[in-house]
Amino acid sequence: MIRVCVIMHDNLIQEMSITGHANQADSGHDLVCAGVSSIAVGLLNACDLLASDCFELYMQDTIKVVVVKNNVNTQTILRTGLIQLQTVVQQYSEFIEIVKQEV
Numbered sequence: 001m002i003r004v005c006v007i008m009h010d011n012l013i014q015e016m017s018i019t020g021h022a023n024q025a026d027s028g029h030d031l032v033c034a035g036v037s038s039i040a041v042g043l044l045n046a047c048d049l050l051a052s053d054c055f056e057l058y059m060q061d062t063i064k065v066v067v068v069k070n071n072v073n074t075q076t077i078l079r080t081g082l083i084q085l086q087t088v089v090q091q092y093s094e095f096i097e098i099v100k101q102e103v
Helices: 031-054 072-092
Strands: 002-009 012-020 055-059 063-067 096-102
Touching: 002 031, 002 072, 012 031, 012 072, 031 055, 031 063, 031 072, 063 072, 072 096
Parallel strands: 002 096
Antiparallel strands: 002 012, 012 063, 055 063
């Protein structure tokens, strides 16, 4: 299962991480993994190209975005990515979950 973990503080996204595998189909045919990977890489690219000084970005086993400078742009980028991931959950909830944590 793919797990999206969203860390919130005062209703602002502080961190988002994506881990795991959908295992919806054989490797190379897994549409859920392909969709989530596309969203995740697009999110990292948007963070880097539109507000690179506001984020720490990681792409290893876990894809992770950490906000270091919060503003309207950072929240718009992250909330857009979250909405896209929630759309995947609506169709494929047995393969992906989103967990929000308030700190």
